[in-house]
Amino acid sequence: MATREELYAKFGITAEAGQLFETELGTLILCSQALEHGWHVAPDGEKARAALDEIDRSTLGRLLNTLKGRVxxxxxxxxxxxxxxxxxxxxxxxxxxxxxxxxQTDEGRDAMMIDLEALHEELFQAWQIVSAITSLVSEIMLHGADRTP
Structure with missing residues (x-):
């Protein structure tokens, strides 16, 4: 039987996975813009900062739409x-x-924990996937390789 404290902790861990997914999407978008504009070869801090500011103002849904437009x-x-x-x-x-x-009840908190477990798994897997893609793009940028992941 889950306690309130365990429930709140699981909520926080699940929210973290969501934020990591969102942050990694932003990183991937910034990497794709860097490749497109050649910032990894000839840095342009001003344009990169403007791009990052736009990413930071975006919702998760908007980030996904932006990514779909780029990748x-x-x-x-x-x-x-x-x-x-x-x-x-x-x-x-x-x-x-x-x-x-x-x-308010043991059974209710257990049901909430089951829901949080499913949400966490969904968000954690998505974060892991986008993180792997970002790592590949970063490797390409760092090594200047002409290969596609």
Whole structure:
């Protein structure tokens, strides 16, 4: 039986996974812009800062749309990222409201933990995927390779 403290801790861990996914998407977008503009060869701090500021002002949904405009996403990858966006929105926009008074009982808290586990898994997997892609793009930038990941 989950305690309130365990529930709150799991909520925080799940929110962290969502933020890591969002941050990594921003990093991937910035890397793609750097490749496009050659900032990895001839740095342009002013334009890179403007790009980063735009990324920082973006919602997760907007970041995903921006990424789709820069990188061809299809099939399971596109579905995974769309599902992660829905998971993050379910977490951040009404998780406690949807569960209403469940926090008051042992069974209710257990049900909330099951929901948080599923949300965490969804967000964690999406973060791991985009992190792997960012690592590949970074490697290409660092080594100047002409290969496609």
């Amino acid at each position: 061809h996403l299809e099939g399971e990858l596109e579905k995974k990222f769309a599902s992660a966006l829905k998971a993050r929105n379910r977490l951040n926009h009404g998780f406690y409201e949807r569960h209403n008074f469940k926090i």
